[in-house]
Amino acid sequence: MFISLRGNKYIGSYFTASSGSREKNITIILLILSDIYFLKICYLEEKCLKYITNSDKETLELGERIGAYLRSGDMVALIGGLGSGKTLFTKGIALGLGLGPETIITSPSFTLVNEYDCGRVFYHMDLYRLEGLSDMLLTGLDEYLDAGGVVVMEWADRWPAILPENRVEVRFEILDEQRRDISISGEGPRGMEIIEGLKGTDQLIAHS
Secondary structure, eight states: OOOOOSOOOOSSEEOOOOOOOHHHHHHHHHHHHHOHHHHIIIIIIOOEEEEEEOSHHHHHHHHHHHHTTOOTTOEEEEEOOTTSSHHHHHHHHHHHHTOOTTOOOOOOTTTSEEEEESSSEEEEEEOTTOOSHHHHHHHTGGGGGGSSSEEEEETGGGSGGGSOSSEEEEEEEEOSSSOEEEEEEEEHHHHHHHHHHHHHHHHHHHTO
């Protein structure tokens, strides 16, 4: 895998492994210093897509594309700061799952989980206000992970130990008021299958 740190904008890029080189080794060291978990996904799993969205509309549409690939039992972990686009992205996922555009999707910061029916059960969870893992266990939120529905969890990085092996992780970074740097990675066979499907739509869009 070769990842340039020269400020390139990755729009639908797909990272693959390549033979070792001094330049690649230096890149890996820099990535470890900046984000060791990102390196784990992109280098070891070799299934990582990165996008720059330039508007809310593009962030919404990217979420919708992922939603179209999800099925019952899938889990999407959203990671990013306040205002980074997690709830908007979830709205896009809901559209991809088949919910109508008139459906209001709000972050369940106080209710902790919102449930929707779109031909399959869709759970939207938010861990922001939970103070510890014990709170999550006491509220029974962990049980939703095995309930057979599609789960989208905001602030999923707070307790990564409870996340299922098969999942998609989406990381958001704010570039400016409109633009977002969004990294999407797959964990486990099912997570990587979803990434592979999304990669295929990137190629279709690039040639359309």
